[in-house]
Amino acid sequence: MRYRESGVDIDKANEATKAIARLVGKTWSKSVLSQIGHFGGLFEIPAGYKSPVLVSSMDGVGTKLLVARAARRYDTVGQDLVNHCVNDILVQGARPLFFLDYVAAGAIDPAMIASVVSGLATACQENGCALIGGETAEMPGLYQEGDFDLAGTIVGVVERDRIIDGSRIAPGDVVFALPSNGLHTNGYSLARRVIFDVMKLGIDARVESLRATVADELLRVHRSYLGAVTSLQEKVEIRGLAHITGGGILENLPRILPAGCAARIEKGAWPVPAIFDLIAREGDVVEGEMYRVFNMGAGMLIVVPAADAARMPSRAEGLDVYRAGSIMKGSGDVTLV
Amino acid sequence: MRYRESGVDIDKANEATKAIARLVGKTWSKSVLSQIGHFGGLFEIPAGYKSPVLVSSMDGVGTKLLVARAARRYDTVGQDLVNHCVNDILVQGARPLFFLDYVAAGAIDPAMIASVVSGLATACQENGCALIGGETAEMPGLYQEGDFDLAGTIVGVVERDRIIDGSRIAPGDVVFALPSNGLHTNGYSLARRVIFDVMKLGIDARVESLRATVADELLRVHRSYLGAVTSLQEKVEIRGLAHITGGGILENLPRILPAGCAARIEKGAWPVPAIFDLIAREGDVVEGEMYRVFNMGAGMLIVVPAADAARMPSRAEGLDVYRAGSIMKGSGDVTLV
Numbered sequence: 235m236r237y238r239e240s241g242v243d244i245d246k247a248n249e250a251t252k253a254i255a256r257l258v259g260k261t262w263s264k265s266v267l268s269q270i271g272h273f274g275g276l277f278e279i280p281a282g283y284k285s286p287v288l289v290s291s292m293d294g295v296g297t298k299l300l301v302a303r304a305a306r307r308y309d310t311v312g313q314d315l316v317n318h319c320v321n322d323i324l325v326q327g328a329r330p331l332f333f334l335d336y337v338a339a340g341a342i343d344p345a346m347i348a349s350v351v352s353g354l355a356t357a358c359q360e361n362g363c364a365l366i367g368g369e370t371a372e373m374p375g376l377y378q379e380g381d382f383d384l385a386g387t388i389v390g391v392v393e394r395d396r397i398i399d400g401s402r403i404a405p406g407d408v409v410f411a412l413p414s415n416g417l418h419t420n421g422y423s424l425a426r427r428v429i430f431d432v433m434k435l436g437i438d439a440r441v442e443s444l445r446a447t448v449a450d451e452l453l454r455v456h457r458s459y460l461g462a463v464t465s466l467q468e469k470v471e472i473r474g475l476a477h478i479t480g481g482g483i484l485e486n487l488p489r490i491l492p493a494g495c496a497a498r499i500e501k502g503a504w505p506v507p508a509i510f511d512l513i514a515r516e517g518d519v520v521e522g523e524m525y526r527v528f529n530m531g532a533g534m535l536i537v538v539p540a541a542d543a544a545r546m547p548s549r550a551e552g553l554d555v556y557r558a559g560s561i562m563k564g565s566g567d568v569t570l571v
Numbered sequence: 572m573r574y575r576e577s578g579v580d581i582d583k584a585n586e587a588t589k590a591i592a593r594l595v596g597k598t599w600s601k602s603v604l605s606q607i608g609h610f611g612g613l614f615e616i617p618a619g620y621k622s623p624v625l626v627s628s629m630d631g632v633g634t635k636l637l638v639a640r641a642a643r644r645y646d647t648v649g650q651d652l653v654n655h656c657v658n659d660i661l662v663q664g665a666r667p668l669f670f671l672d673y674v675a676a677g678a679i680d681p682a683m684i685a686s687v688v689s690g691l692a693t694a695c696q697e698n699g700c701a702l703i704g705g706e707t708a709e710m711p712g713l714y715q716e717g718d719f720d721l722a723g724t725i726v727g728v729v730e731r732d733r734i735i736d737g738s739r740i741a742p743g744d745v746v747f748a749l750p751s752n753g754l755h756t757n758g759y760s761l762a763r764r765v766i767f768d769v770m771k772l773g774i775d776a777r778v779e780s781l782r783a784t785v786a787d788e789l790l791r792v793h794r795s796y797l798g799a800v801t802s803l804q805e806k807v808e809i810r811g812l813a814h815i816t817g818g819g820i821l822e823n824l825p826r827i828l829p830a831g832c833a834a835r836i837e838k839g840a841w842p843v844p845a846i847f848d849l850i851a852r853e854g855d856v857v858e859g860e861m862y863r864v865f866n867m868g869a870g871m872l873i874v875v876p877a878a879d880a881a882r883m884p885s886r887a888e889g890l891d892v893y894r895a896g897s898i899m900k901g902s903g904d905v906t907l908v
Contacts, residue, residue, distance in 0.1 A: 334629035387724035
């Protein structure tokens with residue numbers, strides 16, 4: 235018996251590795267000391283930090299993968315994953331250094347893997363992040379034919395005295411919102427159930443209210459807020475940042491509120507993309523649940539002292555900046571009004 | 572419709588998070604600046620490094636997961652994953668700093684997740700590594716009931732001028748082996764096919780030649796070589812380290828050989844655990860294939876200059892150290908004799 239007969243094809247895995255190497259090399263800066271094929275990725279911490287703190291996050295893209303699979307479009311989920319992770323460390327003030335990915339599938343399809351990695355590499359380049367390592371695992375028996383999973387880890391750095399942790403947030407501070415472009419990477423189990431099971435739409439169906447096909451709408455790339463937040467930081471003091479992911483505003487904003495603070499968020503302050511209206515209406519989902527599952531159009535919330543609010547730009551790196559609410563005395567609650 | 576009806580249970584996920592928090596907290600040193608629930612994990616680089624280089628690796632445990640699932644034993648795969656990653660950065664001279672994990676399942680079973688994380692936390696403590704972050708993803712529709720996947724990322728550090736990369740390996744150097752305790756984390760697709768499909772053994776069957784049940788043999792925890800290699804490093808110059816994983820000695824040792832070098836490895840130099848004899852015999856797997864898929868009893872190879880070979884201890888942190896072969900002139904080949 236040879237290994238290939240048990241369902242694992244090492245040669246095919248090596249073929250995928252070569253295609254990946256070209257894409258990955260483009261993301262590398264001089265900080266990267268390793269080469270593809272080394273056991274571990276080597277990254278030299280950039281000079282100039284007095285007291286560097288590493289900020290890291292690991293994540294997946296959830297069942298957005300099943301949409302990608304149905305659409306046979308594999309690059310955008312790679313971008314989603316990187317941008318999601320970039321935002322998760324950005325909220326603590328960190329800039330990305332490097333990224334590692336994990337792709338697992340029942341059978342390795344080199345073209346599919348290369349497409350996933352091309353998306354990872356594109357987003358890494360856009361965010362100034364080196365794609366330094368990864369694992370492609372072939373697991374017959376765990377994943378069904380055509381199924382795959384994708385996870386990634388980002389590591390970034392922030393000067394210790396520049397960590398953003400929400401501790402300086404105080405009553406009177408103002409909350410701004412940066413717009414999402416749709417679902418981003420959260421709530422796909424519910425979205426899929428409504429669109430595919432309740433509405434019985436096909437992946438390529440065009441939906442007039444969305445002015446898009448189901449595939450295009452559901453695979454819109456999760457926005458990175460690195461550029462916008464960096465540019466805003468030069469103009470105002472940012473006391474807190476909340477990346478609005480699973481759990482929505484209601485669960486993510488409280489994560490950065492210090493004791494004695496609550497938040498009041500005005501629902502009409504930013505535009506809600508049409509996909510959310512569609513899901514609420516067709517799925518008969520009540521508003522409170524919508525705000526607990528989805529970002530509802532606000533991908534990133536930014537807390538700024540009242541004194542700086544007037545100086546907040548109305549645009550940042552091509553995104554509108556919306557005044558979305560304020561911080562009040564309270565015990566961690568977020569009230570939607 | 573509520574989110575729970577679509578198969579995702581946020582409350583259950585939160586329950587799992589609480590159980591995990593207790594286990595994880597035990598792995599934290601004062602370098603960890605973040606708390607559970609933060610968006611990213613914060614880790615301050617330990618003082619005392621002149622030119623710190625981060626070494627990172629991401630991996631999974633492959634289809635060893637399917638054995639864990641059949642045995643309903645979920646902690647050992649967590650230990651496997653950490654130890655595997657520790658070894659992957661150890662070979663470049665790095666000591667672990669922190670670890671992040673990704674657990675994905677069709678439905679979150681808090682007890683199962685807590686068991687996986689207890690294994691991760693145990694191994695992190697043993698290796699002086701902080702379990703700093705993780706993602707538990709519930710993905711109905713992608714994973715079948717009871718199925719799950721597990722991946723992890725380790726980040727370690729090494730002083731730039733102490734990186735081990737094999738570049739100083741030269742003809743005449745001596746290769747030593749540290750023993751594995753069985754399959755470790757590689758070759759499970761083939762092993763499972765032979766044991767479950769060809770031999771038709773049950774997970775709890777006792778195999779006399781192994782003096783163990785199938786579950787106990789196949790779930791032996793992947794050894795960490797951190798302690799042994801650290802103690803050997805104090806006594807001899809280590810020019811190269813190869814963690815013997817998928818691809819075996821034949822594919823992993825060449826990864827560290829510089830131009831002009833080849834290796835000659837003596838097969839009888841270390842004991843081969845009985846599980847490998849069983850797989851070869853019952854699966855009718857030829858020897859060359861066995862050495863290309865499995866570690867065959869050698870979990871870590873260590874290359875030492877000839878002048879230091881006589882000073883190599885015969886034991887290190889409870890493990891026997893075997894003289895396994897030598898480096899010759901050549902073009903990257905590994906010859907088994």
